[in-house]
Amino acid sequence: LNLALTRHFYKAEKELGELCDKGVGPGYYVYENLVTYFKDNSEYFQSEQGLKALLKVPVFANMLILDNLKLENVQANGQNPYDAWLLNRTNAMWFNNYMVYLKENRTTSISKNDVVELKDK
Numbered sequence: 001l002n003l004a005l006t007r008h009f010y011k012a013e014k015e016l017g018e019l020c021d022k023g024v025g026p027g028y029y030v031y032e033n034l035v036t037y038f039k040d041n042s043e044y045f046q047s048e049q050g051l052k053a054l055l056k057v058p059v060f061a062n063m064l065i066l067d068n069l070k071l072e073n074v075q076a077n078g079q080n081p082y083d084a085w086l087l088n089r090t091n092a093m094w095f096n097n098y099m100v101y102l103k104e105n106r107t108t109s110i111s112k113n114d115v116v117e118l119k120d121k
Contacts, residue, residue, distance in 0.1 A: 027058035046094045
C-alpha cells in the first residue's frame with residue numbers, strides 16, 4: 001500500500017509540474033476527453049467499463065483514494081463542492097454512489113473492535 005501510494009504521489013506530482021509549466025498535461029486531456037465521451041455516450045454510465053474509465057482519470061482516482069483515507073470521525077458533512085462539480089461536469093454523479101457503496105462495505109466489514117484488535121497485535 002505504501003509503495004502504491006508513493007508511486008501515485010510521484011505521478012500526481014509530475015502531472016502538477018506539467019500543468020504549472022505548460023497549462024496542460026496528460027491527465028488534463030484524459031479528463032477533457034472523458035467529459036466529451038460521457039456526455040455523448042450514456043451506455044457506459046454505472047457500468048464496469050465506465051468505472052474503469054473513470055478510475056484512469058487522475059482527479060477521480062485521487063477522489064477515491066482521499067475518500068478511502070478519511071477517518072470515520074473526521075468526515076466532513078456531505079460531498080465537497082469541487083468533487084460535485086467534477087462529477088456533474090462529466091455527467092458521472094453515479095461515481096459518488098460507488099464511493100458510498102465502498103464506504104458502507106468498509107464500515108460493515110471491519111468493525112471498530114477489529115481495528116482495536118489489529119492495533120494491539
